[in-house]
Amino acid sequence: MSEIRLMKGNEAIAEAAIRAGCDAYFGYPITxxxxxxxxxxxxxxxxxxxxxxxxxxxxxxxxxMVFGAAAAGKRVMTSSSSxxxxxxxxxxxxxxxxxxxxxxxxxxxxxxxxxxxQPAQSDYFQAVKGGGHGDYHMLVLAPASVQEMADHxxxxxDLAFKYRTPVMILSDGVIGQTMEKVKLFDxxxxxxxxxxxxxxGNAGRKNRIITSLDLDPVKKEQQNLALQAKYQQMxxxxxxxxxxxxxxxxxxxVAYGASARIAKKSIEYAREKGIKVGLLRPIxxxxxxxxxxxxxxxxxxxxxxxxxSAGQMVExxxxxxxxxxxxxxxxxxxxxxxxxxxxxxFEAFLKHFNLG
Amino acid sequence: xxxxxxxxxxxxxxSKTSLMNDxxxxxCPGCGHxxxxxxxxxxxxxxxxxxxTIGVAPVGCAVMLYEFSNLDFVQAAHGRATAVATGLKxxxxxxxxxxxxxxxxxxxxxxxxxxxxCNRGENITIIFINNGIYGMxxxxxxPTTLVGMKTSTSxxxxxxxxxxxxxxxxxxxxxxxGTYYVTRQAVHTPSAVRKAKKAIQKAFEVQKNKLGLxxxxxxxxCNSGWKMSPVKANQWMEENMLPYYxxxxxxxxxxxxxx
Numbered sequence: 193m194s195e196i197r198l199m200k201g202n203e204a205i206a207e208a209a210i211r212a213g214c215d216a217y218f219g220y221p222i223t224x225x226x227x228x229x230x231x232x233x234x235x236x237x238x239x240x241x242x243x244x245x246x247x248x249x250x251x252x253x254x255x256x257m258v259f260g261a262a263a264a265g266k267r268v269m270t271s272s273s274s275x276x277x278x279x280x281x282x283x284x285x286x287x288x289x290x291x292x293x294x295x296x297x298x299x300x301x302x303x304x305x306x307x308x309x310q311p312a313q314s315d316y317f318q319a320v321k322g323g324g325h326g327d328y329h330m331l332v333l334a335p336a337s338v339q340e341m342a343d344h345x346x347x348x349x350d351l352a353f354k355y356r357t358p359v360m361i362l363s364d365g366v367i368g369q370t371m372e373k374v375k376l377f378d379x380x381x382x383x384x385x386x387x388x389x390x391x392x393g394n395a396g397r398k399n400r401i402i403t404s405l406d407l408d409p410v411k412k413e414q415q416n417l418a419l420q421a422k423y424q425q426m427x428x429x430x431x432x433x434x435x436x437x438x439x440x441x442x443x444x445x446v447a448y449g450a451s452a453r454i455a456k457k458s459i460e461y462a463r464e465k466g467i468k469v470g471l472l473r474p475i476x477x478x479x480x481x482x483x484x485x486x487x488x489x490x491x492x493x494x495x496x497x498x499x500x501s502a503g504q505m506v507e508x509x510x511x512x513x514x515x516x517x518x519x520x521x522x523x524x525x526x527x528x529x530x531x532x533x534x535x536x537x538f539e540a541f542l543k544h545f546n547l548g
Numbered sequence: 549x550x551x552x553x554x555x556x557x558x559x560x561x562x563s564k565t566s567l568m569n570d571x572x573x574x575x576c577p578g579c580g581h582x583x584x585x586x587x588x589x590x591x592x593x594x595x596x597x598x599x600x601t602i603g604v605a606p607v608g609c610a611v612m613l614y615e616f617s618n619l620d621f622v623q624a625a626h627g628r629a630t631a632v633a634t635g636l637k638x639x640x641x642x643x644x645x646x647x648x649x650x651x652x653x654x655x656x657x658x659x660x661x662x663x664x665x666c667n668r669g670e671n672i673t674i675i676f677i678n679n680g681i682y683g684m685x686x687x688x689x690x691p692t693t694l695v696g697m698k699t700s701t702s703x704x705x706x707x708x709x710x711x712x713x714x715x716x717x718x719x720x721x722x723x724x725x726g727t728y729y730v731t732r733q734a735v736h737t738p739s740a741v742r743k744a745k746k747a748i749q750k751a752f753e754v755q756k757n758k759l760g761l762x763x764x765x766x767x768x769x770c771n772s773g774w775k776m777s778p779v780k781a782n783q784w785m786e787e788n789m790l791p792y793y794x795x796x797x798x799x800x801x802x803x804x805x806x807x
Binding site: 252392399404 | 602
C-alpha cells in the first residue's frame with residue numbers, strides 16, 4: 193500500500209533511502225541538502241530497518257566511510273552539495289577504480305568556489321565526465337520532481353549493484369527544497385545477500401582484496417578496458433529520458449532537472465503562439481540520450497539546450513547532433529544561483545531562432 | 549639430537565604464521581615493517597579470528613600489505629584508512645577491523661580522520677608505524693621527523709621555526725575520551741618484539757570485547773630513508789627517536805597512565 197505525503201525533495205529522498213533498504217548513510221552538513229541527514233537522524237532508521245546513519249567529520253571522511261561500507265557489499269550512500277562533492281571526488285575515483293557500488297546525491301548549488309547556496313546545474317561536467325582523476329564515469333540520474341527524488345533511490349541502488357559502479361543522483365537546490373506531493377513506495381527489505389566480491393572476513397574461502405592499485409601498467413590497462421566495457425554496456429542498456437510534445441515539434445528544447453520543469457512552461461507559451469516546441473528531458477545524464485536526440489534533430493529547425501549553467505550539457509547535445517549540422521544548437525541559462533523563468537527561456541528561444 | 553629429530557613437528561617451537569603467504573616482502577632489508585606485519589598476523593592467527601578480520605592498507609610503504617596477507621583487505625586512499633575502517637566496522641560490528649598506517653598517512657594527510665575516528669571511539673584497532681620519514685616516496689620529511697633530522701625535503705635538517713616540531717599523535721589520541729588502549733612499542737630487539745606482540749594482542753582483545761578504540765604505535769627504523777645500515781639505524785633510533793617517542797603504555801582500560 194503506497195503512501196502519499198507532502199515532502200521536500202531532500203526529505204523524500206531520505207525517506208526513499210530507508211525504504212529502498214539502504215544499509216548505511218555517511219554525510220556532512222552542507223546547504224541546500226542538510227535536510228537529508230536531518231531527516232534520517234530524526235527517523236531513527238537503525239530502529240526502522242537497521243540502517244546506519246553517521247555524521248562524518250568531513251566530506252572526505254564521509255566518502256571514504258562509504259568506500260569501506262561498500263567494500264563490505266552493503267547498500268551505502270552519501271549526499272552533499274557542489275563544494276562538498278568536489279571534496280568527495282578523490283574517494284569517488286577510488287570507488288570507481290575498485291568497482292564498488294554506491295549512491296552519491298548532489299543537490300547542486302551555484303559555484304565556483306564557495307559560490308552560493310542557491311540552485312544551479314553547473315556541476316554537469318563534474319558529474320558526467322568523471323570529475324576525479326582517471327578514466328571513469330559515474331552513472332548519473334537527474335530527477336526533475338520530488339516524486340523522482342524518491343523513485344530514483346531504489347533505481348540508483350539497483351544500477352549501482354548491477355554495474356558495480358558509483359551512481360550519482362544529480363539534483364539541484366530547486367528540486368531539493370521544493371515541497372510536492374510524493375507517492376512513496378513500500379518498505380523494501382534490506383538485502384542479506386553478501387556479494388561474491390565483498391570483504392567480510394575470509395572464513396571458508398580465499399581472501400579478497402578491494403583495491404584500485406596495480407603497479408603493472410599492462411594489468412592496469414586491462415582493468416581500464418574492463419571499466420570502459422562497463423560504460424559501453426551502460427550506454428547500450430541504461431539510457432533513460434522523457435519525450436514531451438516531440439511528435440509534432442519543429443523545435444526542440446533539451447533540459448534536465450529543474451530546468452526541464454521550467455522549460456515545459458515556456459513550451460506552453462510557445463504553443464499558445466502556434467510555435468510547435470517539444471522537450472527532450474534526459475533522465476540519465478551518463479549515459480546521455482544521444483541517439484534519441486540525433487533522431488529528433490533530423491526533423492527540427494532548431495534545438496535549445498536549457499540548463500542553469502554557462503553551457504555544459506549543450507556540448508553533449510552538439511556531439512549528439514553532429515550528423516545534422518544544418519540544425520542550429522543554442523544554449524540558454526541563468527546561473528551562479530539564478531533560476532531562469534519560463535518567460536526568460538521563451539524570450540531566449542525566440543531570439544536564438546529569429547522568431548520574435 | 550640430529551637434524552631429522554629437530555625438524556619433527558613436535559619439536560617445532562616457532563613457524564611462520566599461516567595468515568601470511570610466501571610472497572617476498574616489498575620492504576627494504578632491515579626495516580621494521582616486516583616484523584610488525586608478522587606480529588599483527590600472528591596475533592590474529594593465535595586469537596583464531598582470521599576468518600572474521602578485515603585489514604585496511606593505506607598509501608605508503610604498507611600499501612602492498614594485502615599482497616603478503618591471506619586476510620581480506622581494503623586498500624584505502626592516502627590518509628583515509630580509519631574512515632574506510634569506520635565504514636567497514638559500522639556495517640559489520642561483529643567483525644574485526646584494523647588499519648595499518650605509516651606516519652605520513654596517519655599523522656599528516658590523515659590527521660583529521662585519525663583524530664575523529666579515535667574521538668568517536670570506533671571499535672577498531674589502529675597499528676601506527678612511526679619511522680619519522682616518508683619511506684615509500686623516497687625519504688621526505690614527515691610530521692614526525694625529529695628536529696635537526698636530515699631528509700630529502702629537509703636536507704639541512706628540520707628547522708623547528710620554519711617546519712614545526714615533530715607531532716606526537718599517540719599522545720594526542722590518548723587524550724581523547726574515545727580511545728581505550730593506547731600504547732607505544734618498538735620491534736628492533738627481541739624483547740621489544742615480545743612486548744609489541746603482547747600490546748597488539750591486547751589491542752585486538754579490546755576490540756573483541758567491544759571496549760573502544762585501540763591504538764598501537766610502533767616506533768620503527770627506516771634505514772634506507774635515514775641512509776644508515778640496519779644496525780646503525782636501530783642504534784640511532786634508540787638514541788634519538790625513543791627519547792622523543794618513549795616506549796610504553798599511554799592509556800590502559802580507558803585511563804591515562806601518569807608517570
